[in-house]
Structures are given as C-alpha cells and as structure tokens.
Amino acid sequence: MSESGSLRRKWTNRIMLILCGCAAGLCILILALIVGYTIANGISYFNIDFLTNVSKPVGEVGGGMRDEIYGTFILVGLASLIALPVGLMAGIYLAEFGSPAVASVVRFIADILAGVPSIVVGVFAYALLVRPMHSYSALSAGVALAIIMIPVVARTAEEAMRLVPNSMREAALALGINRWRAVLGVIMPGALTGIITGIMLAVARIAGETAPLIFTALGSAFGVQGLNQPIGALPLQIYRYALSPYPDWQQQAWAAAFLLMILVLGINIVVRTVSRRKSM
Amino acid sequence: MKCSDSATTSSIAVKDWSGRRGRLGDKIFLYLTFIFALIIVVILVALLIVLNVDAMPAIQKFGTSFLTSMDWDPVQELFGALPAIYGTLLSSIIALIIAVPISIGSAVFLSELAPAWIREPASFLIEMLAAIPSVIIGLWGIFVLVPFIRSPIEGWLGSHLGFLPLFQGPPFGLGFLAAGIILAIMVIPIITAVSRDVMRAVPITQREAMYALGATRWETIYRTVLPYCRSGLVGAIILGLGRALGETMAVTMVIGNSYALTSSLFSPGVTIASKIASEFSEASGDLYIGSLVELALVLFGITLLVNIIARLMVWRMVSVRNTGE
Numbered sequence: 243m244s245e246s247g248s249l250r251r252k253w254t255n256r257i258m259l260i261l262c263g264c265a266a267g268l269c270i271l272i273l274a275l276i277v278g279y280t281i282a283n284g285i286s287y288f289n290i291d292f293l294t295n296v297s298k299p300v301g302e303v304g305g306g307m308r309d310e311i312y313g314t315f316i317l318v319g320l321a322s323l324i325a326l327p328v329g330l331m332a333g334i335y336l337a338e339f340g341s342p343a344v345a346s347v348v349r350f351i352a353d354i355l356a357g358v359p360s361i362v363v364g365v366f367a368y369a370l371l372v373r374p375m376h377s378y379s380a381l382s383a384g385v386a387l388a389i390i391m392i393p394v395v396a397r398t399a400e401e402a403m404r405l406v407p408n409s410m411r412e413a414a415l416a417l418g419i420n421r422w423r424a425v426l427g428v429i430m431p432g433a434l435t436g437i438i439t440g441i442m443l444a445v446a447r448i449a450g451e452t453a454p455l456i457f458t459a460l461g462s463a464f465g466v467q468g469l470n471q472p473i474g475a476l477p478l479q480i481y482r483y484a485l486s487p488y489p490d491w492q493q494q495a496w497a498a499a500f501l502l503m504i505l506v507l508g509i510n511i512v513v514r515t516v517s518r519r520k521s522m
Numbered sequence: 523m524k525c526s527d528s529a530t531t532s533s534i535a536v537k538d539w540s541g542r543r544g545r546l547g548d549k550i551f552l553y554l555t556f557i558f559a560l561i562i563v564v565i566l567v568a569l570l571i572v573l574n575v576d577a578m579p580a581i582q583k584f585g586t587s588f589l590t591s592m593d594w595d596p597v598q599e600l601f602g603a604l605p606a607i608y609g610t611l612l613s614s615i616i617a618l619i620i621a622v623p624i625s626i627g628s629a630v631f632l633s634e635l636a637p638a639w640i641r642e643p644a645s646f647l648i649e650m651l652a653a654i655p656s657v658i659i660g661l662w663g664i665f666v667l668v669p670f671i672r673s674p675i676e677g678w679l680g681s682h683l684g685f686l687p688l689f690q691g692p693p694f695g696l697g698f699l700a701a702g703i704i705l706a707i708m709v710i711p712i713i714t715a716v717s718r719d720v721m722r723a724v725p726i727t728q729r730e731a732m733y734a735l736g737a738t739r740w741e742t743i744y745r746t747v748l749p750y751c752r753s754g755l756v757g758a759i760i761l762g763l764g765r766a767l768g769e770t771m772a773v774t775m776v777i778g779n780s781y782a783l784t785s786s787l788f789s790p791g792v793t794i795a796s797k798i799a800s801e802f803s804e805a806s807g808d809l810y811i812g813s814l815v816e817l818a819l820v821l822f823g824i825t826l827l828v829n830i831i832a833r834l835m836v837w838r839m840v841s842v843r844n845t846g847e
Contacts, residue, residue, distance in 0.1 A: 255738035259635060265627025266636070266644055269714065272707055273651045276662045283665075331558030339552050340559065348559045350833075355566050357829035358822060359768025361795045365802070365818040366569045369576040378803075389565055396562065422551035450655025453770035453795070457803040477657045481771060484661045492665070499658045510653045514646065 277503070284500020287493040292501075296465065297479070300488045307498055309465040310474040313380075314502075316466060317459065317475055318449050320384030321391055326441065328388075329395025333437075336396065337403035338425055349397070356393035363389050364454030372458060380466075380473040383459035387448040394447065398440025402433035439517040446509040450502055452477040476502050573819045580812035588816060594781045594797075596805070601813035603794070603820055605781050609698070610793040610821070613773060614766040616702025621710045622759055626748075628710070629717035634743055645718070652711035660775035663704045668695040668776055671703070676788050691786040696778035699787040704772045709762035716761055716836065720754030721747055757835030764828040768821060770795035794821040 295306030332352070336345050367386035372378055406429050414424035430437070452475075460472040461482065467473075476498050483495035574581075580588060580601060591602020628648065632641055672695030679689045724747050732742040748755065778790020779800055794817050805811045 251738055251741070255740040258740040258744070262627040262631040262635060265624045266631040266648075268624060269628050269651060269710055270644065270647050272710075273647055273654075275666070276651075276654060276659060276707075279662055279666050280658060328558050328561050331555045332562055335552075335555035335559040339555055345559075348562060351566050352562050353833060354826065354829060355562060357764055357768075357825060358566075358569070359770065359795060359825055361768065361770040361798050362569075362573075362818045362822045362825075365798060365815055366572055368802070369572045369815060370568070373576070389569075392562060392565070396559075420545055420551075421548045423547075425551070446653060450657065452655070452657040453799055456799055460803060477655060477771075480657050480661055481775070484657075484664055484775060495661055499661050502655060503658055506653060506655055507650060510650060514649070 277507075280496070280499050280503050283493075283496040284498075284503070287497040288500055289497075292494070292497050297463070297494075300486075300490055303490070305490070305494060307474075307476065307479055307494065307501075309462070310476045310479045310498070311501070312466055313459070313462070313474040314449060314476040316380060316473065317383050317387060317455070318445055320380065320469070321387035321448055322441075322445060324384065324388035325391035325395055325444070329392045329444075330399050330437070332392070332396040333399025333403065334425055334430075336400040338421075338429065349400075352393040352396050355389070356397070359453075360386075360390055360451055361453040364456065364458055367454060367458045375470065377470060378458060378460035378472040379470045380459060381469045383455050383473065383475070384469075386454035386458050387451060390451060390454065391444045391448050394444040395440055398443070399433070399437045402436025402440065403429055405436060406432040435517055439513050442509050442513045446506045446513075449509075450477055450506050452481050456481070569822075573815055573822065577812050577816035577819050579808040580816045583809060584813075588813070589820070592783060596807075596810050599807070599809050601809070603817055605783050606792050606794045606797045606817060607820065607824075608783055609777070609791040610767055610795070610824070612791070613698055613701040613705055613777065613793055614763055616698060616787065617705030617709055617766045618759065618763060620703060620706035621713055621762060624706070625710050625713035625758075625762070626717055626755065628714045629721055630743055630747075632714070632718045633721035634739070634747065645715075648711050648714055651707070652715070656708060656769060656771040657775075659704060659707060660772035663700060663772055663776040667703065668700050671695050671700050675699070680788070687785045688787050691784075691788045693788050694778060694790060696776055697786075697788050697790045698777065698784075701773045701777040701791070701793070702787070704776050705766045705769055708769055708772060709766050712765055713758050713762040716758035717751075717755050720751040720758065720836070723754070724750045753835050753838055757832045757838075760828055760832035760835065764825050764832055767828060768795060768825045770799050774799045794818075 291304045292306040293311065294308055295304055296309050297307060298305030332348070336349055336352075340348065363386050366389070367382045371382035371385060375382075410428055410432055411424060414428040415421070419427070455475050455478045459475050459478060461478050462472040462474045465474075480495045480498045480502065483491040483498070486492065584591065584601065588601065588603055589607070590604055591600070592604050593600040593602045594605070595601070632645055632648075636644060672693050676689075676693030676695070676699065680693060683689045728746050728750055729742050732746045737745070773793055774796035777793060777796050779792055779796060780790040781792050781797070782789075784791060798814050798817055798821075802811075802814050805814055
C-alpha cells in the first residue's frame with residue numbers, strides 16, 4: 243500500500259471518529275440547552291404565588307397554577323389506579339403463565355398499543371367517554387393516560403419477573419406452595435425493583451403527556467370539581483399559555499415547565515440511579 | 523430492544539413452569555391474569571372499532587377522496603386529509619435526515635469508542651433527553667429555537683441556497699424546518715439507544731478479525747460493525763420514524779398550522795397530529811368531528827404499519843444474535 247493511501251486512511255479514521263464523538267456531544271449539548279433555558283427562565287418566574295394561587299386574568303399579577311398542579315396529581319393518580327392492576331396482572335400472565343403462542347400475541351399487541359400516538363389515544367377517550375357523557379371530564383383524561391401507561395407497566399413488569407432466576411420458582415414450588423402464592427410471595431418481591439422502576443418511569447411519562455388531555459381534561463377555570471367535570475393539568479396549561487400572546491402567561495408557562503421538568507427528570511434520575519446501583 | 527431478547531431466551535424455562543398441573547387457586551389466578559392480559563387486546567380492538575364508528579360520517583360522505591382532497595373548510599363542511607398527510611410525512615423525513623447521522627454517530631461513539639467512564643454518563647444523559655415532556659421541548663422550540671431559525675439559519679439558507687424551491691419564501695421561523703428540527707431532537711435518543719444496543723450485539727470476533735487484517739478503527743466500524751447490524755439499524759430508524767409521525771405537542775407549537783401543500787421548508791404547515799390537537803376541542807357537528815377522527819385513524823394506520831415493520835426488523839436482528847452465540 244502506498245504512503246499516501248495509508249496517510250489518507252489514518253486521517254479518515256481520525257476525522258470520522260472525531261465526528262462520532264461530536265455527534266454524541268451535540269446530543270448532550272441539546273439536552274443542556276433545553277434544560278438550561280427551562281431552569282434559567284423558570285426559576286425567575288417561580289415563586290410561592292405560583293404554587294399557592296389560582297390562575298388570574300391577563301394583567302393581574304400573582305397568578306399561579308395551584309389547581310393545575312393538583313389536577314396533574316389527580317390525573318396521574320387516577321391513571322395509575324386503572325393501569326397498575328391491569329398492567330401488573332397482564333405482566334404476570336406474560337412472564338409466568340402465558341402459553342408461548344398466546345403470550346407472544348399479547349406481547350405483540352402490547353407493543354403495538356405502546357406505539358399508538360398519544361393524540362390518537364386522546365381521540366379514542368373522547369369518542370368513548372366524552373361524547374356519550376356530553377362532558378369533558380377528569381375521568382376520560384385518566385382513562386386516556388391509563389391506556390398509555392398499561393402496556394409500559396405490563397412489559398416492564400414482565401421483563402423484571404423474567405429476570406428472577408428459575409431456581410427461585412423451583413425452590414418455592416418445592417416447598418409445596420401454590421403457584422399463585424409463589425408468584426405473589428417470591429417472584430414479585432424478587433422483581434420489585436424492576437417493577438417499581440417501570441411504574442415510576444411510566445408515571446413520569448404520563449405526568450408530562452399533553453396531547454390526550456386537550457380534548458378530554460380540557461382545563462378548568464373553577465379548580466378541581468369532580469371526576470365527571472373538566473380538570474386542569476400542568477402540561478395542558480403550559481401549552482395554552484405558551485401559545486398565548488401575553489408575556490405574563492408565557493412567563494407562567496416557563497415556571498410550569500420548570501416545575502414539570504423537575505418532577506419528570508427527578509423521577510427519572512432517582513429511579514435510574516437506584517435501579518442501576520441495584521443491578522450492579 | 524431489550525424487551526424482545528430476554529423474551530426469547532427465557533421462554534423455555536417458563537414452559538416447564540406453566541406445564542405443571544395447577545390446583546384450584548392456581549387456576550383462578552391463571553384465569554384472572556389472563557383476563558387482565560386480554561384487556562390489552564380488548565383496548566386495541568375497541569380503539570379500532572370506536573374510531574371507525576365515530577369517523578363513519580366522514581368516511582361515508584367523502585370516501586377515498588378524503589385522502590386526496592386538499593380542502594379543510596368547516597363552514598362548507600368539506601374536508602380532506604392530503605395537506606396533513608403530506609405535512610406529517612415531510613416533517614418526519616426532515617427529522618430523519620437530521621437525526622439519523624447524529625444518532626448513528628452517537629451510537630458508534632457510545633458502543634465502540636467511548637471509554638467506560640464516559641459511556642455510562644453519556645448514555646444516561648441521552649436517555650434523559652427522551653424523558654423531557656414534549657410540551658417543554660415545544661415551549662423551548664417557540665421561544666428559543668424558532669427565533670434562532672428565523673434569522674441565522676433561514677436567512678443563510680435563503681441567501682445561499684435560495685435557488686432551490688426548498689429554501690424559498692420569507693423566513694417565518696415557524697414552519698416545517700422548525701418542526702423537523704424539533705422532531706429530530708425527539709427521535710435522536712430513540713434511534714441512538716436502539717442502534718447502540720444492536721451494535722453491541724455484533725460479536726467481538728468480527729471486530730478482531732478486521733483489526734487482524736490491519737484495518738483502522740473506522741474501517742472496522744464502517745465495513746464490519748455497521749453492515750453486520752444493518753437490519754437492526756434500519757429497524758431503529760423506522761422506530762424513530764414511528765415516533766416522529768405521531769408526535770404532537772412540540773410539532774403543533776412550532777409548525778405554524780397552515781393547511782396547504784408547499785414545497786418550501788420555510789413555510790408554515792400542518793401535520794395530522796397538529797391538526798387534531800389544534801382543532802378537536804372546538805369542532806362541532808358529526809361531519810367535522812368525524813373528519814378529525816378519520817385523520818386520527820389515518821395516523822393510527824400509518825404508525826401501526828411503521829411500528830410493525832420496525833419491530834420485525836429489530837426482532838430479526840436480536841434473534842440472529844441469540845441463535846448465533
């Protein structure tokens with residue numbers, strides 16, 4: 243091979259490897275930009291009023307998002323209440339009981355469901371609940387979020403239970419206990435870190451979901467009234483205020499984004515750190 | 523991804539366990555879990571049926587012309603999906619053009635180049651990018667990215683590449699280019715994570731053979747690692763596409779919402795998801811709502827197809843690894 247050829251190879255190598263490093267650096271730079279701007283803008287508009295007051299009309303200072311924060315917690319709670327039993331039981335079926343053929347079909351459908359765009363899930367919840375009930379409602383929003391949550395919980399619970407060594411199943415059965423008790427008493431506890439990780443990541447995901455709330459929760463100017471009434475939510479208010487032409491509201495949107503980001507990234511960081519340490 | 527590989531590896535163990543004759547309590551529990559698993563199937567079926575029922579007024583009125591018509595006129599009740607379908611595809615393609623090189627590059631860095639002490643935190647940070655709610659990325663897009671796109675980027679593209687129809691027209695900031703960039707930011711973490719996993723699945727012997735022949739690191743990556751996991755990488759990209767097609771909030775906030783076909787990336791546009799998000803809560807009348815629901819149905823169909831293709835490709839790659847080792 244000629245001298246110039248090997249020189250070219252050497253430089254191609256160097257340049258391409260550096261470019262790959264730059265690509266990874268760019269991803270982290272983008273993250274830093276988004277997080278940095280949100281923190282910088284959010285903190286300056288974030289205060290006690292924001293947490294304790296209800297929203298105020300344009301021009302009045304001191305408005306807050308108390309009701310929307312409360313609403314987000316209610317919606318996430320409602321969705322979890324529906325999604326956790328379904329997701330966990332389905333996960334148990336997939337991991338422990340399902341015949342390979344049936345389980346693979348259910349697994350495939352769960353993956354398909356997880357890939358349905360959240361806006362389509364919102365339309366579904368609207369058609370299923372809002373239209374027949376003739377009212378936007380917290381319930382319909384909770385159902386929409388639960389549908390997004392179920393496949394995630396089911397699949398991560400399944401994964402976590404599969405990681406429990408088979409010797410533990412055999413040991414439990416050798417003690418003569420029933421399979422259902424072995425599942426609940428031995429396998430679920432053994433997989434608990436993984437299951438909780440999955441649940442918390444799913445919670446973090448739906449806490450920030452906005453698209454399915456636009457025409458289910460709708461938002462409410464009268465606070466939290468009941469499950470069959472419209473309800474406000476933090477991400478929904480960010481969307482509305484961000485698109486409004488009023489600087490007051492835009493600032494509130496930044497403060498809300500700051501709070502939501504702390505919540506969502508906080509859950510992610512804590513859960514991933516704990517589960518990573520545990521798995522090492 | 524991670525889900526599918528352990529599914530195949532441990533299926534043998536589970537068979538023994540479920541083949542054992544159960545007692546009454548076990549049978550009840552088994553059926554109980556089965557019913558809950560069935561709920562997942564029921565949800566998907568119900569979703570298809572309910573969307574079809576609610577879209578029926580529009581399906582009956584417009585038939586297939588819904589897909590090819592460019593109208594969107596709530597006053598005269600004329601609806602067509604073409605600009606929305608076009609916008610959905612265009613914004614996703616722009617996103618992939620930007621995201622694919624960056625994602626594959628990052629994945630190569632994470633899988634092949636980075637020392638362990640960088641790899642872990644870097645992977646972690648890129649995963650964090652995926653965790654940021656899309657409405658926050660949209661907020662950032664409106665107030666930070668769009669002004670930046672308006673003057674430096676679109677100004678430069680317009681004056682230097684303005685002879686291309688892609689880069690003509692006044693620079694609004696809001697529009698397809700902004701939507702494409704925002705979508706790229708949202709799919710990069712997905713494509714990167716899956717690509718990194720499939721690259722790690724390439725046996726080390728493949729790399730050693732290449733080094734033994736005197737190849738440089740880049741040659742090893744480019745001629746061995748990447749071709750070896752090609753179908754997995756394509757799967758990763760299609761998975762990213764599936765996400766981009768259905769992404770709603772961030773796109774709705776930066777695309778500008780103008781219902782028209784346009785070749786310029788500077789001009790505002792619309793996607794299926796943004797159309798639904800911005801109009802659904804104000805829509806009235808069966809035909810108007812039906813048309814929006816039919817849009818949702820079209821979006822569901824497109825993403826379904828894309829996701830199935832992606833899963834099959836990633837699965838094939840992963841199962842090759844499982845049988846190969």
